[in-house]
Amino acid sequence: MTASGLVELRDVAVGYAESPVLTGIDLRIDAGEIVCIIGASGSGKSTLLRAMVGLLEPAAGAVHLFGQDLYAMRRRSRGRVLSRVGVLFQNDALFSSMSVLDNVMFPGRKLTDLPDEVIHELALIELARLGVDALPERMPQEISGGQAKRVALARANVLAPELIFCDEPTASLDPINAAVLGRELMRLRDDQGSAVVLVTHNMEVVRTLSDRTVVIAAGGIRAAGTASALERSEDPQVKALFRMEPVPRAPGGE
Ligand SMILES: Nc1ncnc2c1ncn2[C@@H]1O[C@H](COP(=O)(O)OP(=O)(O)OP(=O)(O)O)[C@@H](O)[C@H]1O
Known part of the structure:
Protein backbone atom coordinates (compact mmCIF):
# COMPACT_ATOMS: atom_id res chain seq x y z
CA MET A 1 0.00 0.00 0.00
CA THR A 2 1.31 3.48 -0.81
CA ALA A 3 1.49 6.20 1.81
CA SER A 4 -0.90 8.39 -0.12
CA GLY A 5 -3.24 5.90 -1.87
CA LEU A 6 -3.47 5.42 -5.64
CA VAL A 7 -6.43 7.77 -5.78
CA GLU A 8 -7.23 10.51 -3.31
CA LEU A 9 -10.02 13.01 -3.60
CA ARG A 10 -9.99 15.83 -1.12
CA ASP A 11 -13.12 17.90 -0.60
CA VAL A 12 -13.97 17.71 -4.30
CA ALA A 13 -16.89 19.58 -5.84
CA VAL A 14 -17.60 18.66 -9.45
CA GLY A 54 -8.78 13.74 -15.90
CA LEU A 55 -11.82 14.47 -18.07
CA LEU A 56 -13.72 16.88 -15.82
CA GLU A 57 -11.91 19.41 -13.69
CA PRO A 58 -13.43 19.84 -10.24
CA ALA A 59 -14.78 23.27 -9.31
CA ALA A 60 -13.12 22.84 -5.91
CA GLY A 61 -10.84 20.42 -4.08
CA ALA A 62 -8.11 18.19 -5.52
CA VAL A 63 -7.84 14.82 -7.28
CA HIS A 64 -4.55 13.03 -6.66
CA LEU A 65 -3.48 9.99 -8.68
CA PHE A 66 -0.33 8.20 -7.51
CA GLY A 67 0.27 11.07 -5.08
CA GLN A 68 0.18 13.77 -7.77
CA ASP A 69 -2.39 16.50 -8.17
CA LEU A 70 -3.96 15.60 -11.53
CA TYR A 71 -5.34 19.01 -12.41
CA ALA A 72 -2.35 21.02 -11.15
CA MET A 73 0.24 19.32 -13.38
CA ARG A 74 1.34 20.16 -16.90
CA ARG A 75 -0.26 18.32 -19.82
CA ARG A 76 2.84 16.17 -20.45
CA SER A 77 3.08 15.04 -16.84
CA ARG A 78 -0.63 14.35 -16.81
CA GLY A 79 -0.14 12.09 -19.85
CA ARG A 80 2.55 10.18 -17.97
CA VAL A 81 0.24 9.70 -14.97
CA LEU A 82 -2.66 8.66 -17.20
CA SER A 83 -0.47 6.04 -18.93
CA ARG A 84 -0.65 4.19 -15.60
CA VAL A 85 -4.46 4.26 -15.74
CA GLY A 86 -6.86 2.12 -17.81
CA VAL A 87 -10.38 3.26 -18.57
CA LEU A 88 -13.34 1.23 -19.78
CA PHE A 89 -16.01 3.74 -20.71
CA GLN A 90 -19.77 3.24 -20.69
CA ASN A 91 -20.92 1.88 -24.09
CA ASP A 92 -17.33 0.65 -24.69
CA ALA A 93 -16.33 3.73 -26.69
CA LEU A 94 -14.22 1.72 -29.12
CA PHE A 95 -13.10 3.93 -32.00
CA SER A 96 -15.42 2.95 -34.84
CA SER A 97 -12.90 3.90 -37.55
CA MET A 98 -10.20 1.57 -36.17
CA SER A 99 -9.92 -2.22 -36.26
CA VAL A 100 -10.11 -4.20 -33.04
CA LEU A 101 -6.32 -4.54 -33.05
CA ASP A 102 -5.70 -0.83 -33.65
CA ASN A 103 -8.13 -0.02 -30.84
CA VAL A 104 -6.18 -2.18 -28.40
CA MET A 105 -2.85 -0.78 -29.63
CA PHE A 106 -4.08 2.80 -29.24
CA PRO A 107 -3.04 3.45 -25.58
CA GLY A 108 0.48 2.11 -26.26
CA ARG A 109 0.84 4.35 -29.32
CA LYS A 110 -0.58 7.43 -27.64
CA LEU A 111 0.88 7.17 -24.18
CA THR A 112 4.26 5.40 -24.53
CA ASP A 113 7.41 5.46 -26.65
CA LEU A 114 7.43 1.67 -27.08
CA PRO A 115 8.20 0.32 -30.59
CA ASP A 116 5.12 -0.60 -32.61
CA GLU A 117 6.09 -4.32 -32.71
CA VAL A 118 6.09 -4.44 -28.92
CA ILE A 119 2.71 -2.68 -28.71
CA HIS A 120 1.38 -5.11 -31.34
CA GLU A 121 2.56 -8.10 -29.28
CA LEU A 122 1.08 -6.68 -26.06
CA ALA A 123 -2.26 -6.11 -27.80
CA LEU A 124 -2.36 -9.68 -29.15
CA ILE A 125 -1.54 -11.11 -25.70
CA GLU A 126 -4.34 -9.10 -24.12
CA LEU A 127 -6.85 -10.06 -26.83
CA ALA A 128 -5.92 -13.73 -26.38
CA ARG A 129 -6.31 -13.49 -22.60
CA LEU A 130 -9.85 -12.25 -23.08
CA GLY A 131 -10.68 -14.83 -25.75
CA VAL A 132 -11.16 -12.35 -28.60
CA ASP A 133 -7.89 -12.86 -30.50
CA ALA A 134 -9.68 -14.32 -33.52
CA LEU A 135 -11.05 -10.90 -34.44
CA PRO A 136 -8.10 -8.48 -34.74
CA GLU A 137 -8.91 -7.17 -38.22
CA ARG A 138 -12.65 -6.75 -37.63
CA MET A 139 -14.14 -3.31 -37.17
CA PRO A 140 -16.07 -2.60 -33.92
CA GLN A 141 -19.39 -2.65 -35.87
CA GLU A 142 -18.63 -6.25 -36.93
CA ILE A 143 -18.40 -7.79 -33.45
CA SER A 144 -21.01 -8.56 -30.79
CA GLY A 145 -21.72 -6.44 -27.71
CA GLY A 146 -20.06 -8.98 -25.41
CA GLN A 147 -17.00 -9.17 -27.66
CA ALA A 148 -16.83 -5.37 -27.77
CA LYS A 149 -16.81 -5.23 -23.96
CA ARG A 150 -13.93 -7.72 -23.87
CA VAL A 151 -12.01 -5.77 -26.52
CA ALA A 152 -12.60 -2.58 -24.53
CA LEU A 153 -11.25 -4.28 -21.41
CA ALA A 154 -8.23 -5.53 -23.42
CA ARG A 155 -7.61 -1.93 -24.47
CA ALA A 156 -8.01 -0.63 -20.89
CA ASN A 157 -5.56 -3.25 -19.63
CA VAL A 158 -3.00 -3.37 -22.44
CA LEU A 159 -0.40 -1.33 -20.56
CA ALA A 160 -0.99 -3.36 -17.35
CA PRO A 161 -2.19 -0.24 -15.51
CA GLU A 162 -2.00 -0.01 -11.75
CA LEU A 163 -5.42 1.56 -11.72
CA ILE A 164 -8.45 0.68 -13.83
CA PHE A 165 -11.72 2.61 -14.01
CA CYS A 166 -14.78 0.93 -15.50
CA ASP A 167 -18.13 2.60 -16.11
CA GLU A 168 -20.92 0.00 -16.20
CA PRO A 169 -18.70 -2.83 -17.52
CA THR A 170 -21.44 -5.46 -17.36
CA ALA A 171 -24.31 -3.36 -18.75
CA SER A 172 -26.08 -5.19 -21.59
CA LEU A 173 -23.97 -8.34 -21.10
CA ASP A 174 -25.46 -11.80 -20.71
CA PRO A 175 -24.62 -13.59 -17.42
CA ILE A 176 -21.81 -15.65 -18.99
CA ASN A 177 -20.02 -12.66 -20.47
CA ALA A 178 -20.61 -10.71 -17.25
CA ALA A 179 -18.95 -13.54 -15.31
CA VAL A 180 -15.98 -13.61 -17.75
CA LEU A 181 -15.53 -9.89 -17.26
CA GLY A 182 -15.84 -10.18 -13.48
CA ARG A 183 -13.21 -12.94 -13.37
CA GLU A 184 -10.87 -10.82 -15.45
CA LEU A 185 -11.27 -7.84 -13.10
CA MET A 186 -10.49 -10.08 -10.12
CA ARG A 187 -7.42 -11.40 -11.95
CA LEU A 188 -6.19 -7.82 -12.44
CA ARG A 189 -6.55 -7.19 -8.73
CA ASP A 190 -5.05 -10.51 -7.61
CA ASP A 191 -2.23 -11.10 -10.15
CA GLN A 192 -1.37 -7.55 -11.11
CA GLY A 193 -2.21 -5.87 -7.77
CA SER A 194 -4.22 -3.26 -9.66
CA ALA A 195 -6.91 -1.16 -8.05
CA VAL A 196 -10.22 -1.43 -9.90
CA VAL A 197 -12.90 1.25 -9.62
CA LEU A 198 -16.26 0.16 -10.97
CA VAL A 199 -19.39 2.20 -11.52
CA THR A 200 -22.24 -0.28 -11.61
CA HIS A 201 -25.96 -0.84 -11.18
CA ASN A 202 -25.39 -4.59 -10.99
CA MET A 203 -25.76 -5.69 -7.37
CA GLU A 204 -24.48 -9.16 -8.22
CA VAL A 205 -21.22 -7.49 -9.30
CA VAL A 206 -21.17 -5.48 -6.06
CA ARG A 207 -21.73 -8.58 -3.93
CA THR A 208 -19.23 -10.81 -5.71
CA LEU A 209 -16.45 -8.43 -6.72
CA SER A 210 -16.23 -5.43 -4.43
CA ASP A 211 -13.87 -5.13 -1.51
CA ARG A 212 -15.49 -1.82 -0.71
CA THR A 213 -18.54 -0.01 -2.04
CA VAL A 214 -19.27 3.70 -2.07
CA VAL A 215 -22.89 4.88 -2.19
CA ILE A 216 -23.56 8.20 -3.94
CA ALA A 217 -26.75 10.08 -3.06
CA ALA A 218 -27.93 13.65 -2.49
CA GLY A 219 -24.81 15.18 -4.01
CA GLY A 220 -22.26 13.34 -1.92
CA ILE A 221 -21.01 10.06 -0.47
CA ARG A 222 -23.90 8.73 1.54
CA ALA A 223 -22.24 5.56 2.85
CA ALA A 224 -19.20 3.36 2.28
CA GLY A 225 -18.16 -0.09 3.40
CA THR A 226 -18.19 -3.75 2.45
CA ALA A 227 -21.18 -4.96 0.49
CA SER A 228 -22.31 -7.15 3.40
CA ALA A 229 -22.11 -4.24 5.86
CA LEU A 230 -24.04 -1.97 3.50
CA GLU A 231 -26.62 -4.65 2.95
CA ARG A 232 -27.41 -4.50 6.66
CA SER A 233 -27.64 -0.69 6.63
CA GLU A 234 -30.82 0.92 7.96
CA ASP A 235 -30.36 3.95 5.67
CA PRO A 236 -33.41 3.90 3.33
CA GLN A 237 -31.29 5.11 0.40
CA VAL A 238 -28.80 2.28 0.81
CA LYS A 239 -31.49 -0.31 1.51
CA ALA A 240 -33.37 0.63 -1.64
CA LEU A 241 -30.28 0.17 -3.83
CA PHE A 242 -29.56 -3.29 -2.46
CA ARG A 243 -33.20 -4.35 -2.77
CA MET A 244 -33.43 -2.90 -6.28
CA GLU A 245 -36.32 -0.66 -5.21
CA PRO A 246 -36.87 2.94 -6.35
CA VAL A 247 -34.47 5.06 -4.33
CA PRO A 248 -36.33 7.54 -2.05
CA ARG A 249 -35.50 11.21 -2.49
CA ALA A 250 -32.86 12.22 0.01
CA PRO A 251 -33.21 15.55 1.78
CA GLY A 252 -31.26 18.04 -0.32
CA GLY A 253 -31.22 15.65 -3.29
CA GLU A 254 -32.60 16.19 -6.77
N1 LIG B 1 -22.32 16.74 -19.99
C1 LIG B 1 -23.24 17.11 -19.07
N2 LIG B 1 -23.69 18.39 -19.01
C2 LIG B 1 -24.59 18.78 -18.08
N3 LIG B 1 -25.12 17.94 -17.16
C3 LIG B 1 -24.73 16.66 -17.19
C4 LIG B 1 -23.78 16.17 -18.13
N4 LIG B 1 -23.57 14.84 -17.91
C5 LIG B 1 -24.37 14.53 -16.87
N5 LIG B 1 -25.06 15.61 -16.43
C6 LIG B 1 -26.00 15.66 -15.30
O1 LIG B 1 -25.26 15.40 -14.11
C7 LIG B 1 -26.01 14.57 -13.22
C8 LIG B 1 -25.20 13.32 -12.90
O2 LIG B 1 -25.03 12.56 -14.10
P1 LIG B 1 -24.16 11.23 -14.13
O3 LIG B 1 -24.06 10.80 -15.55
O4 LIG B 1 -22.90 11.46 -13.38
O5 LIG B 1 -25.08 10.24 -13.30
P2 LIG B 1 -24.95 8.67 -13.06
O6 LIG B 1 -25.11 8.45 -11.59
O7 LIG B 1 -23.71 8.16 -13.68
O8 LIG B 1 -26.24 8.18 -13.84
P3 LIG B 1 -26.57 6.76 -14.59
O9 LIG B 1 -26.60 5.71 -13.52
O10 LIG B 1 -27.95 7.03 -15.16
O11 LIG B 1 -25.52 6.55 -15.64
C9 LIG B 1 -27.34 14.29 -13.91
O12 LIG B 1 -28.28 15.21 -13.41
C10 LIG B 1 -27.05 14.56 -15.36
O13 LIG B 1 -28.20 14.99 -16.04
Missing part, protein backbone atom coordinates in the same frame (compact mmCIF):
# COMPACT_ATOMS: atom_id res chain seq x y z
CA GLY A 15 -20.38 19.25 -11.95
CA TYR A 16 -21.29 21.04 -15.14
CA ALA A 17 -21.41 24.77 -15.80
CA GLU A 18 -22.70 26.55 -12.71
CA SER A 19 -24.24 23.60 -10.92
CA PRO A 20 -22.18 21.12 -8.89
CA VAL A 21 -23.45 17.55 -9.08
CA LEU A 22 -21.32 16.43 -6.14
CA THR A 23 -19.72 18.36 -3.27
CA GLY A 24 -17.47 17.53 -0.32
CA ILE A 25 -16.16 14.28 -1.81
CA ASP A 26 -13.33 12.70 0.19
CA LEU A 27 -12.27 9.32 -1.12
CA ARG A 28 -9.13 7.20 -1.04
CA ILE A 29 -8.50 4.06 -3.09
CA ASP A 30 -5.53 1.77 -2.49
CA ALA A 31 -3.67 -0.76 -4.61
CA GLY A 32 -5.20 -4.23 -4.82
CA GLU A 33 -8.80 -3.32 -4.05
CA ILE A 34 -11.96 -3.38 -6.10
CA VAL A 35 -14.16 -0.44 -5.21
CA CYS A 36 -17.70 -0.22 -6.56
CA ILE A 37 -19.51 3.08 -6.88
CA ILE A 38 -23.28 2.74 -6.75
CA GLY A 39 -26.21 5.15 -6.66
CA ALA A 40 -29.48 5.97 -8.36
CA SER A 41 -29.51 7.02 -12.00
CA GLY A 42 -28.35 10.62 -12.29
CA SER A 43 -26.77 10.67 -8.82
CA GLY A 44 -23.33 11.53 -10.24
CA LYS A 45 -21.38 8.25 -10.50
CA SER A 46 -20.09 8.88 -14.03
CA THR A 47 -19.39 12.49 -13.13
CA LEU A 48 -17.19 11.30 -10.26
CA LEU A 49 -15.40 8.87 -12.57
CA ARG A 50 -14.77 11.61 -15.14
CA ALA A 51 -13.18 13.77 -12.45
CA MET A 52 -10.92 10.86 -11.43
CA VAL A 53 -9.65 10.17 -14.97
